[in-house]
Amino acid sequence: xxxxxxxxxxxxxxADQLTKLYALNVIKPKGTITVIDNFYYFTYVENRGAxxxxxxxxxxxxxxxxxxxxxxxxxxxxxxxxEGKLFFAAVVLIFGGGVxxxxxxxxxxxxxxxxxxxxxxxxxNVADYFITVGAVLLVISVLFCKKNIARRESAEEKAE
Numbered sequence: 001x002x003x004x005x006x007x008x009x010x011x012x013x014x015a016d017q018l019t020k021l022y023a024l025n026v027i028k029p030k031g032t033i034t035v036i037d038n039f040y041y042f043t044y045v046e047n048r049g050a051x052x053x054x055x056x057x058x059x060x061x062x063x064x065x066x067x068x069x070x071x072x073x074x075x076x077x078x079x080x081x082x083e084g085k086l087f088f089a090a091v092v093l094i095f096g097g098g099v100x101x102x103x104x105x106x107x108x109x110x111x112x113x114x115x116x117x118x119x120x121x122x123x124x125n126v127a128d129y130f131i132t133v134g135a136v137l138l139v140i141s142v143l144f145c146k147k148n149i150a151r152r153e154s155a156e157e158k159a160e
Contacts, residue, residue, distance in 0.1 A: 038118055046108075
């Protein structure tokens, strides 16, 4: 399962980064592109904060927090056997989205946002939606699924 998580994570990061390249090369020069009038737009924004633009210009804080979250999820993926598919999907989505935004923070100093709905004012990106969907799935998994993870047995424990 761990190898599958890594492969899916790489695909998610690639999808996020490719869409951000599109935003940088096509949307940024135009500012806003109407996709569905009065509903959905591509609007280029350089987000130097967190969700909804809070905590502007605290890049090092976000990088450190993201790395701590990655360490926790990495520990879970390698130390425990993931039993629940919903839990697995949640962790992979959060991890993939987090890596996508971390790449932006480290190499650009801001996160590229470009997805805007008329009924939801913040402009987001693909990674943000991966993280949001992953967080919702994680909550559902923890609250409603009885068997999510089991501790991996070490060679010594198996011998006993």
